[in-house]
Amino acid sequence: MMRFEALRHDKRAAIAATVLIGILLAVAPFLIGSAAGSTWLRIVDFALLYIMLALGLNIVVGFAGLLDMGYIAFYAVGAYMYALLASPQFGLHLPMWAILPAGAAVAGIFGVLLGAPTLRLRGDYLAIVTLGFGEIIRIFLNNLNAPVNITNGPQGISGIDPIRIGGVSLSKPIDLFGFTLPSLHAYYYLFLALALAIVFVTIRLENSRIGRAWVAIREDEIAAKACGINTRNIKLLAFAMGASFGGVAGGLFAGFQAFVSPESFSLMESVMVLCMVVLGGMGNIPGVILGGILLTILPELFRHGAGPVQQAVFGKILLDPEALRMLLFGLALIVVMLYRPAGLWPSTRRRREFKGGAA
Amino acid sequence: MSALLLEARNIAKHFGGVKALRDVSLTIREGEIYGLIGPNGAGKTTFFNVLTGLYTPDGGDLVFAGQKLVASAPHKAAQRGIARTFQNIRLFGNMTAMENIMVGRHVRTSAGVIGAVLHDRRTCAEEAAIRRRAEELLHYVDIADRADDLARNLSYGDQRRLEIARALATDPKLLALDEPAAGMNGTETAELRVLIEGIRADGITVLLIEHDVKLVMGLCDRVAVLDYGAKICEDVPAVVQHDPRVIEAYLGGAVA
Numbered sequence: 128m129m130r131f132e133a134l135r136h137d138k139r140a141a142i143a144a145t146v147l148i149g150i151l152l153a154v155a156p157f158l159i160g161s162a163a164g165s166t167w168l169r170i171v172d173f174a175l176l177y178i179m180l181a182l183g184l185n186i187v188v189g190f191a192g193l194l195d196m197g198y199i200a201f202y203a204v205g206a207y208m209y210a211l212l213a214s215p216q217f218g219l220h221l222p223m224w225a226i227l228p229a230g231a232a233v234a235g236i237f238g239v240l241l242g243a244p245t246l247r248l249r250g251d252y253l254a255i256v257t258l259g260f261g262e263i264i265r266i267f268l269n270n271l272n273a274p275v276n277i278t279n280g281p282q283g284i285s286g287i288d289p290i291r292i293g294g295v296s297l298s299k300p301i302d303l304f305g306f307t308l309p310s311l312h313a314y315y316y317l318f319l320a321l322a323l324a325i326v327f328v329t330i331r332l333e334n335s336r337i338g339r340a341w342v343a344i345r346e347d348e349i350a351a352k353a354c355g356i357n358t359r360n361i362k363l364l365a366f367a368m369g370a371s372f373g374g375v376a377g378g379l380f381a382g383f384q385a386f387v388s389p390e391s392f393s394l395m396e397s398v399m400v401l402c403m404v405v406l407g408g409m410g411n412i413p414g415v416i417l418g419g420i421l422l423t424i425l426p427e428l429f430r431h432g433a434g435p436v437q438q439a440v441f442g443k444i445l446l447d448p449e450a451l452r453m454l455l456f457g458l459a460l461i462v463v464m465l466y467r468p469a470g471l472w473p474s475t476r477r478r479r480e481f482k483g484g485a486a
Numbered sequence: 487m488s489a490l491l492l493e494a495r496n497i498a499k500h501f502g503g504v505k506a507l508r509d510v511s512l513t514i515r516e517g518e519i520y521g522l523i524g525p526n527g528a529g530k531t532t533f534f535n536v537l538t539g540l541y542t543p544d545g546g547d548l549v550f551a552g553q554k555l556v557a558s559a560p561h562k563a564a565q566r567g568i569a570r571t572f573q574n575i576r577l578f579g580n581m582t583a584m585e586n587i588m589v590g591r592h593v594r595t596s597a598g599v600i601g602a603v604l605h606d607r608r609t610c611a612e613e614a615a616i617r618r619r620a621e622e623l624l625h626y627v628d629i630a631d632r633a634d635d636l637a638r639n640l641s642y643g644d645q646r647r648l649e650i651a652r653a654l655a656t657d658p659k660l661l662a663l664d665e666p667a668a669g670m671n672g673t674e675t676a677e678l679r680v681l682i683e684g685i686r687a688d689g690i691t692v693l694l695i696e697h698d699v700k701l702v703m704g705l706c707d708r709v710a711v712l713d714y715g716a717k718i719c720e721d722v723p724a725v726v727q728h729d730p731r732v733i734e735a736y737l738g739g740a741v742a
Contacts, residue, residue, distance in 0.1 A: 328603050335602030335609075336595055336616070339581075343589045346578035353538060353572075355564030355593025355656050364599065 156315040168311045170427050172383065175318035176376050178419035181403040182325050182412065183372025188401065189410035190338060191365035192345025194254040197241070197261020198400055201370040203268060203392035204237050205230040205377025207278060210387045213288040216279065223290045227378045234374025235367040237264075242366035246359055249348075261397050268389040283388025290317065290382035298385070314383055321379065325372055329412055332368070341365055342410075406463055408470030417472050425459070426452055491516045491551060491660060491691050492537075498545035499532055499715075506532040508715045509546065514660070519682065519692045521706035521723070523699070525735055528712040530695045531573055534664055537693075538570045539563040551659060564593050569658035571649040573665045573695075579638035583629060583648050586637050587620040590655025623651040627681060643674040650681065654690075661685060662693040667701050679705055703727060711735065 160168045184198045208230035212221045241260045245253055272280030289298030297313040332338045340361045343351040352358050381387050399422060407418020433448035463471065492514040499507040506529045514520045522530050535541040537548065539560040548555040550566055569590075578586050595616060601609035624630040627647040632640055637648060646666055653661055663682070667675045679701060686692055696702045702709060703723040710720040713735040719726055726732055 331603045331605065332599065335613070336592060336597045337599060337602055339585060339589050340592055342581060342585075343578050343592075346580055347576050349540065349560075350572065350576035350578065351589070352540070352560035353564060353570055353576075354590050354652065355561045356589070357559075357561045368599065 152319060156312040160309070160312065165309075165311055166431075167427075168315065170423060172311060172314050172318055174420050174423035175315070175322045176380055176383075177400065177403060177423045178322050178416050179318075179325050179376040179379075180373055180400045181407065181415045181419040182322075182329050183369040183376070184400050185369075185404050185410065185412070185415045186329065186332070186341070186372070187365050187369040188404055189415065190333065190341040190345065191362060192249075192341075193362065193365065194250060194257070195241075195366075195369070196254045196258035196394075196397055196401065197264070198257075198369070198373060199392045199394075199397040200241075200261040200264035201234040201237060201373030202377040202380065202396070203264055203389075204234045204370075205374030206381040206387045206391070207268060207284075207377075208233055208374070209378040209381035210284040210287050211277070213382070214284050215286050216284050220288055223292070223378070223382065227375055230378040231371040231374040234377065235371040238366035238368075238370025239363050241370075242363045246362060258394065258397070261392075261394060265389050265392050268392070278389075281389060283386060283390070285386045287381050287385045287387065289385060290314070290379070292317070297382075318379060318383075321375060325375070326412060326416070333412070337361070337364065402460065406460065406470055408473040411470070411472060411474035414470050414472035414474065418470070421471075426456055429455055488516045488518070490514070490549075492693075493549040494533075494537075494546065495549070496546035497533065497536055497543050497548070499529075499536055499541060499543050505715050507536065507543070510712065510715070510717050511546075512710050512717060512720055514691060514693060516659075516691055517686065517689065518707040519686050519694060519705055521702040521709035522693060522695045522712065523697070523702055523709060524712035528735075529715040530712055531664060532715075533712070534570060534662055534693075534695065537563070537662060538568055561593065564656050564658075567657070567659035568662060569653035569656045569660070570662040571646070571653055571664055571666060573668065575645050575649055577637040577645055577649055577652070580636055582634050583624065583637055583640060583644075584617075584620055584633045586648055586652050587623050587655045588616050590623075590652040591616040591619060593656050619655065623655055626654070626684075627651040628677075643670055643677075646670070646674075646678070647681065650685075654685070658690060660691045660693060662695075664695045665697060666694070667696055667698045675701060 156168055156171070159171055180198070180202060183201070184195060187193050187195045187198070209226050211217060212219050212226050212229070213223075214220075241257060245256050248256060268278045269281055271278040272282075278284065289296045291297065295301055297317065298310050300310060301308040301313055340351065340356045343354065343356060344358055344361060348358055380391075403418035403422045404415055405418075406422065407416065408414025429452040430448060433446070433451045434444055437444045437446065437448075467473075490513050494510060494512050496509040496511055497507050498505070498509055510529070510533060522533065524530055532541065536543045539558060539562060542558060550568065553566075555563065555566060555568075578589060581589070595612050597609045597612050601612075621630070621633070624633050627650055629640070629644050629647055629651070632644060637645065640648060650661075650663070650666065666682075667678055670678060675698060682692055682694070682705060694702065694706060706723055708721065709723050709726045711718050711726060711729075711732050713731075718731045718735060719729045721729070
């Protein structure tokens, strides 16, 4: 950590580090693709989606201190927006450039809809209401197939248009001047670009008047009011911003999977995204990104690794890999919370908060 | 005589059967230091909360700087120019001293999400101005060396001063201090007194709730005394000090 902070002061080192990370991110899909295969590249694509979600939730939970347990609902809203506007369901085939902003906006509106009635709630009470909200959205999606079929109910919507950029579909290998870019690689670059955009927006917001107001509300709402902060508007803004990031990620998810169903938006998903934020380091952008990567990759490692490892060691599979995966996941959470209560990579602020005493 | 800054007319506030304020009327003139004293539970803080919009009064009204104060929301009171501190210090503990004051500038600045993301020239200029003003205020209350420390790690006296600086950051016309000297030692109180006099010299009216009688009597131009939610006296300190009702409120009824 010390070395990382030293980088900040040395401009040349910072530029070098940025270039290095840039190159690494650019060649990552080829490295992963050739070393681990397309399954893993797909997982990395998902990791990028989860990073977007975690960053969105971080605004609400990490910055403004509003515990939201139904965050996945906004992911669902974005995903269904894309699914309804670009699939045979209604025969609409709008381009991504129209749907993603619309998805972000509609998710943002849902964020406000959730925020408005819960303005007076905090902590556990807010958690319960938001949890209910998340379930309401999922159940709605599950049941909006009658009397008028909108969401196709539990069957979900299939045959969703792939994401197209300039008329080129990302679902097939793309021919770039004789060089072929596989579909998963193309999605990787698109997701990476949007994830970076979200990182950029989040950093800018964090260091702004708005970001300070969010943290002030987290710290002491009454004092924030006395400082002239319109806590109602600023809280709703946090909900809306966080939700709109979720909406973008949801739209990308729908285009990427070509299929959405209510099953993908269960409470467990909300909990996962919340874990990414808390485990990584609430309120700290690099920490949240780390949380997103770890919690997407590690469970998959268990899923793919637990079987073969047992086979090699014991000659047979003793424990169902799926059960083992959840067991280890729970264990990992407990260990992290015991030994690093502020998260794996906490912000300097929170690190001091948990240490207490002198800074 | 200078103009009226605040006029409270028959302010009433009750909590269930408890009448915390009964028809309290008082006037504060521009540029004065006005003391509000009274025994514990007399309703001083309740009056503060009504004034700053945390409570809605059950009766009466407030006229601030010539306009009726619709004290429905605290942030509106701050916008109108009423800033306050709290009896039990309420800082943003996990923000630095600097950031605490920067939050105080919120109400006088306007950058929104788009400005924050785009960093356009106006937002950058505003941000720089916020920072500059915050630095000035850190120096003003004499805690510039603690700028980057978390507020919760400051000493008690420094926290009090930081809270005053944060309130000043909102560019108030009226600064309401709720027991600023509580828990301070003699030296700290003396420094506080210099600070409050300086604030008044800068043209800001000060409303002071305080138990430290010496401080109130030495500092205030006029004093009002509350007892059981009602104002029993309002005058210059020398008169208030000898008012029999005040003595009775503080010391109980005459024995003989």
